[in-house]
Amino acid sequence: ITLADIEAAERRIRPTIHVTPCEFSETFTELSGNPVYFKLENLHMTGSFKERGALNKLLQMTPEERSRGVILASAGNHAQGVAYHAKRLGIRCIVYMPETAPVTKVNATERFGAEVRLHGNNFDEALAEAKRIGAAEGFVFVHAFDDPAVIAGQGTAGLEILSQNPFVDAILVPIGGGGLIGGIACAVKETNPKIKVIGVQTARVPSMQAALAKGEPVEVPPASTIADGIAVRRAGQETLPLVARYVDAVVTVEEEEIASAILYL
Numbered sequence: 408i409t410l411a412d413i414e415a416a417e418r419r420i421r422p423t424i425h426v427t428p429c430e431f432s433e434t435f436t437e438l439s440g441n442p443v444y445f446k447l448e449n450l451h452m453t454g455s456f457k458e459r460g461a462l463n464k465l466l467q468m469t470p471e472e473r474s475r476g477v478i479l480a481s482a483g484n485h486a487q488g489v490a491y492h493a494k495r496l497g498i499r500c501i502v503y504m505p506e507t508a509p510v511t512k513v514n515a516t517e518r519f520g521a522e523v524r525l526h527g528n529n530f531d532e533a534l535a536e537a538k539r540i541g542a543a544e545g546f547v548f549v550h551a552f553d554d555p556a557v558i559a560g561q562g563t564a565g566l567e568i569l570s571q572n573p574f575v576d577a578i579l580v581p582i583g584g585g586g587l588i589g590g591i592a593c594a595v596k597e598t599n600p601k602i603k604v605i606g607v608q609t610a611r612v613p614s615m616q617a618a619l620a621k622g623e624p625v626e627v628p629p630a631s632t633i634a635d636g637i638a639v640r641r642a643g644q645e646t647l648p649l650v651a652r653y654v655d656a657v658v659t660v661e662e663e664e665i666a667s668a669i670l671y672l
Contacts, residue, residue, distance in 0.1 A: 408555050408649070410597035413562035413590060416463040420560060423492070424459055427451065427564075429571040434671065444575070446568055453491050453519065455484035456564055456587060457551075462492045463560030464549055473498050478546035480534035482508045483636055485551040486516045486523075494520030501546065503537035505529050529629075552586030553643030562590025569598055577603035582615045582657065583637030585646030592653035603655045609634045610659035615650060618642035619657060633665050 428447045435443040448456040465477070476499030479489055486502045493500035500521040504513060505528060513523050526536040541548045550557060564587070568578060578595060580588040585606075592604040608615055611630040618624045618641075626641045642650075650657070 408559050408562070408590070408593060408645075410594060412555065412559040413566060413594045416459075416556075416559040417563040417566055419466050420459060420462045420563065423462060423495075424451070424563070426567050426571075429568055438671070444572055446564060448564065451488075453484065453487040455488060456561060457484040457488035458492065459563050460552075460554075460557030460560030460586060460590075461485070461488040461549065463563075464554060464556040465489070465492055465496055465498060467556050468498075468547060472547050475545050475547055476500065477549050478503070478537050478541040479549045479551070480504070480530065480537040481516075481551055482512050482530060482533075486512075486521065487519050489549055490516050490519035490521035501537075501540075503533040503540075505533045550643075552584035552589075552639075553645045554586075555645060558586050558590045558593075558645060558649070560590070561587045562594040565591035565594030566598075569595065575602055577605060579605045579607055581634070581637050582606040582608045582650075583639040584641075584643045585615055585650050586643065588654060589643075589646040589649035593649055596653040604653060606650065606654050606657040608657060608659050609637060609665065610661050612638045612640060613659050614639055615642045615647070616657050616659060618647050619651060623647070633662055633669070 427450050429444050430447060432443045432445055451458045477493055478501045480503040482504045490500050502516055502521045502523050503526050504523060506525045516523050527533045580591055582588050588606045595602050595604055609632045611632045612627055614627045617627050624642045624644060624647055632638050
C-alpha cells in the first residue's frame with residue numbers, strides 16, 4: 408500500500424469514523440520521563456481501531472460483492488467492527504468463532520448484527536471453516552489484517568496522529584498480524600521519516616519478530632497470553648514488507664509488564 412491509499416481511505420471513511428482524541432497523560436509522562444500521549448482508539452463504537460479497516464474494505468466492495476455478503480473468522484474486535492458496519496450498509500455478515508469462544512464475545516458480535524457460527528476447538532479451525540464456506544458459497548472473505556484495504560484503513564490513525572501532534576518523536580504500536588502498524592508506519596514515514604515507529608509484541612507470541620528474523624512469515628508455537636487480541640501466530644504476507652521497510656524496531660514485553668500496564672491504564 409502507499410500513502411495515497413491511506414489518504415484515500417481517510418476520505419472514504421471520514422463521514423462515518425470520527426477522529427479519536429490523542430490525549431496527554433500526566434501519569435505516563437511522569438513514569439517514563441517523556442511526554443506521553445494516548446491515541447484513544449477505544450472510543451470507537453465497537454471499542455477498537457478495527458472499524459477503520461473494516462469500513463474501508465466494505466466501502467470498496469462492488470454492489471455484486473455486497474449482495475453476496477461477507478464472511479470472516481474472529482473472536483473479538485475484527486468481528487464486531489465488520490459486523491457493525493456491514494449491518495449499516497445492508498451487507499450480510501457471517502462470523503466463525505471457535506466453540507470455546509466466550510459467550511460475551513458471541514453476544515456482542517450478534518448484537519452488532521452478525522450471524523455467528525461456532526466451529527472447531529481453536530481459532531485456526533474456525534478460520535479454515537470460514538474460508539471453506541466462503542469459497543463454496545460465494546461470500547467475500549474479510550481478513551483481519553492481511554488485506555491492503557484493511558491495512559490502509561488502519562493507517563488513517565497515523566494520519567490523525569500527525570495532524571493532532573505534528574511534533575511527535577516516536578509512535579508505539581501493538582503488533583498482532585501487523586495491519587495496524589503496517590498502515591500507521593507507512594502513513595507516518597512517508598510523511599515524516601524522522602519519526603520513530605516502534606512495534607510491541609507479547610514475548611509469548613512474537614510472530615512479527617520471528618518473521619523479520621527469517622525474512623518471511625513463520626508460524627510460532629501457540630501460547631496463552633493476557634494480550635489475546637494480538638496473539639497471532641503468523642505475520643501477514645502483506646504486512647511483513649511494510650514492517651520491514653518502515654518500522655524502526657520491534658520489541659517484546661513479558662506478561663507481568665502487560666498486566667502492570669493494564670493496572671496503570
